[in-house]
Amino acid sequence: MxxxxxxxxxxxxxxxxxxxxxxxxxxxxxxxxxxxxxxxxxxxxxxxxxxxxxxxxxxxxxxxxxxxxxxxxxxxxxxxxxxxxxxxxxWDRGTSSVEMVYPYIKSLEGMQLAWSPATKKDGITAEVIMMPEFATKADFEKWLPSVKGKLVMVSQYQWTGRPEANWKEFATPELFEKYQKQSDAANEKWNKSLQTIGLTWRTLNKPFDKAGAAGIIWSNWSKGFGVNKVFMAGTEKIPAVDISLEAYGQLYRFIKHGITPKLKIIANSKDLGxxxxxxxxxxxxxxxxxxxxxxxxxxxxxxxxxxxxxxxxxxxxxxxxxxxxxxxxxxxxxxxxxxxxxxxxxxxxxxxxxxxxxxxxxxxxxxxxxxxxxxxxxxxxxxxxxxxxxxxxxxxxxxxxxxxxxxxxxxxxxxxxxxxxxxxxxxxxxxxxxxxxxxxxxxxxxxxxxxxxxxxxxxxxxxxxxxxxxxxxxxxxxxxDPEKTSAERIVMPINSQTGKPAEWPSIQEPIRKGE
The missing domain is CATH 3.40.630.10 (Zn peptidases)
Structure with a gap:
């Protein structure tokens, strides 16, 4: 060549x-x-x-x-x-806004939850109520009709907006211990109420959808400054929004002090089939x-x-x-x-x-x-x-x-x-x-x-x-590598609760149609 x-x-x-x-x-x-x-x-x-x-x-x-x-x-x-x-x-997220219109006008930090239904073009304006904690399921069922036409707050009120690390860094040991006890007690009380009424965060919105609420208000605080987790709406008819811890806390305190706030929500999402x-x-x-x-x-x-x-x-x-x-x-x-x-x-x-x-x-x-x-x-x-x-x-x-x-x-x-x-x-x-x-x-x-x-x-x-x-x-x-890897599995340890060997995780079939 x-x-x-x-x-x-x-x-x-x-x-x-x-x-x-x-x-x-x-x-x-x-x-x-x-x-x-x-x-x-x-x-x-x-x-x-x-x-x-x-x-x-x-x-x-x-x-x-x-x-x-x-x-x-x-x-x-x-x-x-x-x-x-x-x-x-x-589902396609469109523009959205959450405004407090009573007792005074204020724009709130918030957004629709995924797959939330849209509002009508000019939005919805409604009074806000807070879901209380319940001692029995009968108490919940008795209270449920009162949500009709209202915007329902369904997240736990956070008595402090400071992350635990912030408390630990600046509080005295005695004050930090008090913070922990107060937080643990509040969490336990809220979770017990949810368990009593038979709902979880995944299913919580459904009863309000059926009971004719105007919408759902979440505040899924992620335990850090200025940060919330945003998941799915879980509703078929009414919009669901998540708002900041700061805005949610203010609404809660209004209600606690006998003032009924009103919000206007506009949500322009699109259901594309x-x-x-x-x-x-x-x-x-x-x-x-x-x-x-x-x-x-x-x-x-x-x-x-x-x-x-x-x-x-x-x-x-x-x-x-x-x-x-x-x-x-x-x-x-x-x-x-x-x-x-x-x-x-x-x-x-x-x-x-x-x-x-x-x-x-x-x-x-x-x-x-x-x-x-x-x-x-x-x-x-x-x-x-x-x-x-x-x-x-x-x-x-x-x-x-x-x-x-x-x-x-x-x-x-x-x-x-x-x-x-x-x-x-x-x-x-x-x-x-x-x-x-x-x-x-x-x-x-x-x-x-x-x-x-x-x-x-x-x-x-x-x-x-x-x-x-x-x-x-x-x-x-x-x-x-010249060798094929071995897929030999360990002998699974004994499950302390059943006294029997634990099982290798079973094959799970996918959800192929999500609605």
Whole structure:
């Protein structure tokens, strides 16, 4: 071959993504360099959380996100598709406002709960009442007709808006102890009342919907300054809104002092009927063992109080960025690498459970699943999920990861199987070696998990870069491993309550039609 042909061949090979044979050290070095020096995380996060926004299952924004991900993977040369697994009630959040109009005019911080019915065009104006605590169910049933035409406050009144950490830092030991006792007593009293009337936070709104209330007012405080959790309305006819702790407390105190406040609520949401729901599945085809799989896993959907940045935008962009880097520096993996971005995790792991149900032929051939879903922090814990020999392969793969990444990671082998909580559990239930890459807190549970403040500015990108490098190297090592992983399970321990061995989590079928 002459010089010009050699140059032409080399150019074509490079442009097609062909990478000449590399040593393990070279691949890992390239992954590390790309993860930290050429990160695309900020652009991905902007597109996903700011430009698209929250990704409520079935919503137009969820469909937009699915299509965006397919397009992004395709630009990287990675085959991708949206795989339908069910249908869901499609709902689109419109403009909304909550105004106090008596005893004086004030705009309140609040928003509709997901799937809340809309108000009429000019809204509703009604008096506000507070659901009391009940000693008997009969007392509740006797009181219930009084809600007709009223806006009903159904959340516990918070006597203090200061988080516990704030009390602990500034109060005297005696005052902090008093705070704890008063808070515990208030919580116990409220929860006992709910138990007495046979309702939970999931079912609480339904009786008021049927009794003709004008609407429901929540304040689901997340125990931090200025932050509430926003879930679903659970009503068919009347709107449900969540308002800030500060506004809710003021309304409560008005009522307590004999003043009946009035609110005007305008909610312009749209019920769009039923819509198809999807998982986005991307694939880098294996060369030597194409019918064995390494799966990078994260849920794509979110609640819509914020923009789903840390739950689970960070897990999503981790897996997408890891895939981009693998395609660039490890384009011909030995095993097929699958990136699964699951739908409807928030309603019960439905997307990943559907994938497990619909791809039963893959399950015995899965080398490992790596799932990330608990915030913006760097990975600090990996457990064996009850697989007897998990230490042998996870330990071997982790040994290849630079100490700068692993120095804070604690491991627990063989561990105990996860029965829920995130999408690795869908695979664990089916006996597939699936592992949660668990992150440190960054106050995830209080400030961003399912809250109004789960937004781009809460992402700590240097931490997420660590997770990208870790995920990409683990995927590379799992793909290269000459041995198939063992899925042998531990003998489950004795359940102290029954005296019998505990059971491995059973396979759960997904909800394929959500209404």
């Amino acid at each position: 002459n010089f010009y042909l050699k140059v032409s061949f080399l150019s074509a090979a490079l442009s097609s993504g062909f990478i000449f044979s590399q040593t393990k050290d070279e691949v890992i070095k390239n992954i590390m360099k790309e993860s930290f020096d050429n990160s695309q995380l900020e652009n991905l996060a902007f597109s996903l959380t700011d430009s698209i926004g929250p990704r409520l299952v079935g919503s137009p924004k969820m469909q937009m996100a699915n299509n965006w991900a397919v397009s992004k993977f395709s630009k990287w040369g990675i085959e991708a598709k949206n795989e339908q697994w069910g249908t869901w009630k499609s 039923m819509a198809p729901t999807f998982n986005t599945i991307a694939t880098i085809k294996g060369t030597e063992k194409p019918d064995e799989y390494v799966i990078l896993s994260a849920h794509f959907d979110s609640w819509d109080g914020g923009t789903g940045a840390t739950d689970n935008g960070t897990g999503t962009i981790t897996m997408m960025e890891a895939a981009r880097i693998l395609k660039k520096y490890y384009p011909n993996p030995k095993r097929t690498i699958v990136i699964g971005l699951w739908g409807s995790e928030e309603q019960g792991l439905n997307g990943s459970r559907a994938y497990v149900s619909d791809h039963k032929d893959q399950l015995p051939k899965i080398q490992a699943v790596f799932n990330q879903d608990n915030g913006t922090g760097r990975v600090v814990n990996i457990g064996g999920q009850g697989f007897v020999n998990s230490y042998n392969y996870i330990g071997k793969w982790l040994s290849a990861v630079p100490k700068s990444i692993t120095k804070e990671i604690k491991t627990d082998f063989p561990g105990y199987p996860g029965g829920g909580g995130s999408d690795h559990a869908s695979f664990v239930e089916a006996g597939v070696p699936a592992f949660s890459l668990s992150s440190n807190s960054w106050d995830y549970g209080r400030y961003t998990w399912h809250t109004t403040r789960d937004t781009y500015d809460k992402i700590v990108f240097d931490e997420v870069k660590n997770n990208v490098a870790l995920t990409a190297i683990l995927a590379y090592m799992a793909s290269e």
